[in-house]
Amino acid sequence: MKIKLLNTVFLLMIFTYGSIISYGQTSDPISKDSTKPTKICEPKDIRDLLRKKGKPPKPQKQTSLLILPNISSNPTNGFLMGVGGNLAVYFGPKESTRISFAGFSIAVTSKKQFLSFLKTNIYTKDNKLFLKGDLRYYHFRLPTYGLGTNSPPDSTDYDGGWIWQGADTKDTEGGYPMLYDNIRFHEVAYIKINSGFYGGIGYHLDYFWKIVDSKLKLDTLPKQITPHFVYSKVHGFNTDNYILSGLSVNFMYDSRDNLINPYKGYFANISYRINQTWLGSDQNASSLWLEFRTYIGLSKKMPRHLIA
Structure with a gap:
């Protein structure tokens, strides 16, 4: 019997992306061979949009934590309500160490389900070790449709x-x-x-x-x-x-x-x-x-x- 993975909430995705985009990449530079200047849309997060014009951005932190309400609806869970978030952190120099990430959620649904999970992707200093974890507790109910042919x-x-x-x-x-x-x-x-x-x-x-x-x-x-x-x-x-x-x-x-x-x-x-x-x-x-x-x-x- 195979449990379907919980669908990521659209609202949570937007704010999660906004919180951690500062760790992502910027757009490719304009080619030197270009004859016309190209307007590049640089990625911005929620803090960039709320920051006063002309005010310099704060330096990047080693750790970023975001916790938000988790609300969604789908055929497997019905109406879902809970709390979810993520933690992004560097465990070494940013120049030589990849970012580590943990996502977590606790939720209840209209189909009398209780869902909780913690998923981790951790890189140690200079990426020498990578630890991948998946911890869950589900009180679950769903229909199954047989075992194949x-x-x-x-x-x-x-x-x-x-x-x-x-x-x-x-x-x-x-x-x-x-x-x-x-x-x-x-x-x-x-x-x-x-x-x-x-x-x-x-x-x-x-x-x-x-x-x-x-x-x-x-x-x-x-x-x-x-x-x-x-x-x-x-x-x-x-x-x-x-x-x-x-x-x-x-x-x-x-x-x-x-x-x-x-x-x-x-x-x-x-x-x-x-x-x-x-x-x-x-x-x-x-x-x-x-x-x-x-x-x-x-x-x-x-x-x-x-x-x-």
Whole structure:
């Protein structure tokens, strides 16, 4: 079962961008071969707009903290209200150390969800180490829609569902509401191998408990089973709670010009994770994660106009 990531609030994005843009890049200089002067729109933050005309800007601080209300609406969460923010800080000289960043949020929703997370990207002095963390606590509910195209062993496919051990997975509404609590602790420590290239190991814990499978009915005739119940029974998971605990091997390449507001560069990440019972996982399993990003500029005059 895969949890959808919480959508970033548009208002929070605007103010977050405004607070930390001072760490970003300025526009490309005018080419010496230009025959006509080109007007360049320099990036400004909220403080620039509010500053009195002619007053010099304050020198950049080593640390920047922003906390704002978090209000949004989407199909997964319904109406969401809470508090979110970010912390940007340098842990070394700005000339040789990339900016570190932490984002956090606490929110409740109209669908009786409680969502909280803290995500960190920390560079030590001279970028010798990179620490990437993801800590969450969710009290979550959402409908699921099955497990893909593969039916479990000893089952019969038919229009709309499966028959497995005499029980029916068909649901006329097509959804299977789930309620559960989830704690996530992911931490990866990278060491610098070469310019922009890092390798590291990580630990990953995902704990699900208080699982309520709303449409599971085992005391009725005929029985009504769900994809979550079938998958758990086939693969040896407890239907009420389970733990995924494992280690990962990671390689990352990052040549982006800025961690928070990149205009150019490349980002690639390979992560191979193995969950093992001797680490507390309910079952042995493995997964491979591949990620690649790049940035294509659309305008020399407005570098922020790009495709990412």
